[in-house]
Amino acid sequence: MGGDRRTLSLRGASTVAIAAVALVLLAALAVFFVWPVTAILWRGIAPDGVPDPAGMLEVLARLRTQRIIGMTLAQAAIATCCAVLLGVPAAMVLYRLRFPGRSLARAAAMVPFVMPTVVVGIAFRVLVDGTVLEDSWWAIILALVFFNVPVVIRTVGTAWEDLDPVLEESAADLGARPISAFLRVTLPRLAPAIASAALVVFLFCATAFGVVLVLGGARFGTVETEIWTLTTQYLDLQGAATLSILQLVVVVGLLIATSRFRPVSELRTPSAGRAPRAGDWPVLASTAVTAILLAAPIVVLILRSLRDGPDWTLDNYLALGSLGGRTTIAIPPLAALGNSLAFGAGAAAIALAFGLAASVLLSRPARSRAMRRFVAALDGALMLPLGVSAVTVGFGFLIALDRPPLDLRTSALLVPIAQALVAVPLVIRMLLPVLRGVDPLLRDAAADLGAGPWAVLRTIDLRLVARPVVAAGGLAFAMSLGEFGATAFLSRGDQATLPVLIERLASTPGPGNFGVATAASVLLAAVVALVLGAAELGQPRRHA
Amino acid sequence: MTHVRATVRPFVLAAIAAIATGALLAGCAAGPEPSGPASSEPVVLTLVTHDSFALGEGVLEDFTAETGIEVRVHAAGNAGALVNSLILTKDSPLGDVVFGIDNTFASRPVEAGVLEPYVSGALTAAEAPYLLEGLGREELTPVTSGDVCVNADLAWFAEHDLAVPETLEDLIDPTYRGLTVVEAANTSSPGLAFLLATIGTFGEPGWQDYWRALVANDVKVAAGWSDAYYVDFSGPSSEGDRPLVVSYASSPLAEITDPAAPAPTGVLLDTCFRQTEYAGVIAGTAHPVEARQLVDFLVSERVQEDVPTSMWVLPVLQSAELPEAWAAHVALPESPVTIDSASIEAHREQWIGEWAAIAVP
Numbered sequence: 001m002g003g004d005r006r007t008l009s010l011r012g013a014s015t016v017a018i019a020a021v022a023l024v025l026l027a028a029l030a031v032f033f034v035w036p037v038t039a040i041l042w043r044g045i046a047p048d049g050v051p052d053p054a055g056m057l058e059v060l061a062r063l064r065t066q067r068i069i070g071m072t073l074a075q076a077a078i079a080t081c082c083a084v085l086l087g088v089p090a091a092m093v094l095y096r097l098r099f100p101g102r103s104l105a106r107a108a109a110m111v112p113f114v115m116p117t118v119v120v121g122i123a124f125r126v127l128v129d130g131t132v133l134e135d136s137w138w139a140i141i142l143a144l145v146f147f148n149v150p151v152v153i154r155t156v157g158t159a160w161e162d163l164d165p166v167l168e169e170s171a172a173d174l175g176a177r178p179i180s181a182f183l184r185v186t187l188p189r190l191a192p193a194i195a196s197a198a199l200v201v202f203l204f205c206a207t208a209f210g211v212v213l214v215l216g217g218a219r220f221g222t223v224e225t226e227i228w229t230l231t232t233q234y235l236d237l238q239g240a241a242t243l244s245i246l247q248l249v250v251v252v253g254l255l256i257a258t259s260r261f262r263p264v265s266e267l268r269t270p271s272a273g274r275a276p277r278a279g280d281w282p283v284l285a286s287t288a289v290t291a292i293l294l295a296a297p298i299v300v301l302i303l304r305s306l307r308d309g310p311d312w313t314l315d316n317y318l319a320l321g322s323l324g325g326r327t328t329i330a331i332p333p334l335a336a337l338g339n340s341l342a343f344g345a346g347a348a349a350i351a352l353a354f355g356l357a358a359s360v361l362l363s364r365p366a367r368s369r370a371m372r373r374f375v376a377a378l379d380g381a382l383m384l385p386l387g388v389s390a391v392t393v394g395f396g397f398l399i400a401l402d403r404p405p406l407d408l409r410t411s412a413l414l415v416p417i418a419q420a421l422v423a424v425p426l427v428i429r430m431l432l433p434v435l436r437g438v439d440p441l442l443r444d445a446a447a448d449l450g451a452g453p454w455a456v457l458r459t460i461d462l463r464l465v466a467r468p469v470v471a472a473g474g475l476a477f478a479m480s481l482g483e484f485g486a487t488a489f490l491s492r493g494d495q496a497t498l499p500v501l502i503e504r505l506a507s508t509p510g511p512g513n514f515g516v517a518t519a520a521s522v523l524l525a526a527v528v529a530l531v532l533g534a535a536e537l538g539q540p541r542r543h544a
Numbered sequence: 545m546t547h548v549r550a551t552v553r554p555f556v557l558a559a560i561a562a563i564a565t566g567a568l569l570a571g572c573a574a575g576p577e578p579s580g581p582a583s584s585e586p587v588v589l590t591l592v593t594h595d596s597f598a599l600g601e602g603v604l605e606d607f608t609a610e611t612g613i614e615v616r617v618h619a620a621g622n623a624g625a626l627v628n629s630l631i632l633t634k635d636s637p638l639g640d641v642v643f644g645i646d647n648t649f650a651s652r653p654v655e656a657g658v659l660e661p662y663v664s665g666a667l668t669a670a671e672a673p674y675l676l677e678g679l680g681r682e683e684l685t686p687v688t689s690g691d692v693c694v695n696a697d698l699a700w701f702a703e704h705d706l707a708v709p710e711t712l713e714d715l716i717d718p719t720y721r722g723l724t725v726v727e728a729a730n731t732s733s734p735g736l737a738f739l740l741a742t743i744g745t746f747g748e749p750g751w752q753d754y755w756r757a758l759v760a761n762d763v764k765v766a767a768g769w770s771d772a773y774y775v776d777f778s779g780p781s782s783e784g785d786r787p788l789v790v791s792y793a794s795s796p797l798a799e800i801t802d803p804a805a806p807a808p809t810g811v812l813l814d815t816c817f818r819q820t821e822y823a824g825v826i827a828g829t830a831h832p833v834e835a836r837q838l839v840d841f842l843v844s845e846r847v848q849e850d851v852p853t854s855m856w857v858l859p860v861l862q863s864a865e866l867p868e869a870w871a872a873h874v875a876l877p878e879s880p881v882t883i884d885s886a887s888i889e890a891h892r893e894q895w896i897g898e899w900a901a902i903a904v905p
């Protein structure tokens with residue numbers, strides 16, 4: 001029959017399009033991630049052209065290696081638990097309650113995530129010096145929580161905002177206490193978003209570098225700092241490759257373990273939130289504690305940026321626009337901010353395009369077993385860049401992308417590509433739960449009403465995902481603004497980004513250098529808050 | 545099918561744009577074909593260096609004006625990452641000239657054959673002490689020199705009516721208990737330099753005993769220079785309460801607010817380790833002649849008189865004039881500790897490992 005043939009041909013077209021998108025995604029991943037990483041790992045696996053498994057086993061057998069693996073996992077696990085425990089209540093306050101200044105608060109909550117690690121590390125050291133936390137392992141945990149709570153707040157909050165509150169309210173109406181209404185009704189529906197956030201945070205913590213180095217560097221290494229030391233101090237590629245492979249194995253295992261969390265499909269009826277009430281006090285109190293934790297190091301920085309020795313001054317801010325005789329930096333901080341914004345916009349655009357395409361692809365119901373397997377594998381593969389050491393990827397770029405037509409080693413283009421590589425997994429983790437949560441019946445209903453696959457995509461998927469797309473874009477942008485590892489590796493002096501410049505100022509002797517570094521950090525924080533705040537206000541209005 | 549485009553297009557476009565721009569840039573990066581002296585295209589050299597490299601405004605431009613050769617700077621991370629990058633990219637070099645290989649890392653790239661034999665003829669007998677002994681003598685031209693020394697907060701010692709310590713031995717004297725902060729040798733370049741100063745001074749196995757005594761005397765080990773200096777040190781621009789810190793011989797200069805008065809911090813001249821940084825021609829460069837010219841330029845008076853203010857290190861060229869403030873305030877050790885780089889290379893991992901077991905168990 002005519003109608004059937006039409007559906008069939010459209011289905012064929014959509015299969016071809018899906019395959020094409022998948023192919024492009026895989027090709028980009030292969031060129032900019034798999035190939036470079038494989039190339040550098042191979043140098044370590046086979047130092048003389050022949051694989052040397054005995055040498056690698058010897059690295060694993062070292063007592064130091066085992067201690068560091070244990071420490072990395074424990075540190076990431078504890079920090080992730082703390083970040084989730086603090087982040088979920090804050091997500092409820094910021095995304096479920098309605099109060100004046102909410103947009104600003106949401107934007108401000110993201111700021112810690114992009115702060116330069118060396119400067120924040122120093123602020124934390126100032127805070128914990130003289131307390132029991134001085135020189136302690138827990139100082140690192142505290143700092144990791146500081147950096148990662150924002151990820152939980154944003155990921156969980158964005159999903160929470162889209163949950164129909166009616167169910168929870170009816171539970172309350174039926175006499176359930178708020179906590180049990182939350183545990184029985186809301187939490188199960190929120191679990192996929194929380195799992196997503198926890199996975200991302202765990203990967204971030206397990207591969208944390210700068211802050212671990214500043215707060216515990218000498219004593220408490222992680223796999224990531226160890227890879228850095230082996231690579232840049234001992235030039236021991238074999239040791240570094242062994243640890244990188246181990247990192248990969250752990251990450252893949254984690255991805256498989258968490259892939260079981262699939263959202264229950266339901267109709268999304270987002271609400272604008274409700275006014276706070278007296279029963280909210282535990283959540284509000286917890287959020288207040290979180291706010292203090294997030295604000296304290298930033299306050300330390302603000303105070304330091306306003307001082308020159310014992311005197312209060314604005315000089316550090318006035319110096320942002322000029323070189324001020326500082327030849328240790330090639331361009332003034334304001335020019336570096338311009339670079340950061342440009343790279344950030346490029347990276348966010350790439351990450352969004354890539355992440356949205358991937359999320360749509362991954363959210364399509366798989367028709368066959370093989371297809372399901374393929375989708376699961378692609379899902380995992382796209383997360384890998386989060387779990388691989390930036391040092392490994394950086395050196396991989398150097399040796400893999402070294403010949404025309406892809407001699408990108410000294411090209412400015414590599415910066416947004418490298419930044420997008422790390423932002424894509426985050427975008428996917430924010431969009432995928434929403435898209436997977438779309439009730440297939442909704443799509444079927446639209447199809448029954450005569451909508452073709454692309455109309456379904458446009459009217460159902462893209463419309464539902466519009467708000468998370470803005471949120472994810474903001475996050476990708478903010479993340480690129482703060483990104484240091486890959487950028488430091490790749491950027492040239494005159495193209496330095498603000499974080500690179502800040503690290504450089506903070507670690508070079510010179511009159512006033514550190515003061516200007518703190519002022520520039522405060523500027524970075526303000527810009528991030530401003531950009532995210534604007535994104536928040538500019539979001540498509542939800543239908544009430 | 546319009547909606548297909550709507551979804552797929554942004555990424556495809558981005559990908560195409562990325563690949564096209566990449567190819568374009570790669571084309572540019574490959575540089576002009578070697579078309580002989582008749583070519584009017586200027587030669588572009590890439591100077592591969594570490595991320596602490598800086599020169600004053602207009603310095604590299606002067607080189608271009610003088611020779612017609614343009615210079616692009618490519619920073620490859622810290623000194624260790626720089627050496628590693630050179631070795632990894634041996635078959636397809638990152639650039640033409642390298643600056644920033646220091647004496648703690650010098651023998652590895654020479655051994656790996658990533659450098660062409662060339663030492664600038666601009667050096668005279670006065671600079672000979674900076675040349676490497678043995679490996680690297682034919683390949684590396686010394687450019688800058690910096691001393692890593694213990695710095696003292698002079699005001700603190702005056703206030704507490706305590707004599708300023710002078711030697712490494714003084715630091716383990718109970719009088720100075722809990723007053724010193726050092727950087728970790730496994731994560732910090734000045735930290736490694738200080739460890740080498742103790743190894744050069746006390747030898748094997750004396751240095752291990754020295755470090756045990758230092759730890760017993762409550763030395764603090766910070767991860768990097770920034771946090772040791774700004775968080776733990778008690779100097780005027782710092783937050784801490786320890787008046788002794790491992791830093792650079794030039795650090796007191798950064799603390800001066802009144803040019804007429806003596807600097808508020810000072811240097812213990814018997815605790816210094818000398819770090820010399822070298823330049824060389826990268827093997828496989830398409831422009832060996834021009835690359836040599838750039839190496840010569842790095843030891844010319846123009847660059848040598850600029851490095852104190854741009855990189856806070858000393859020039860090796862003895863005829864170079866120091867800035868006034870440097871001449872007035874930077875004291876230099878007469879006999880800094882040095883250890884030959886082959887020996888550092890052979891023992892680096894072992895020394896750092898033993899150090900970590902003692903200092904940061």
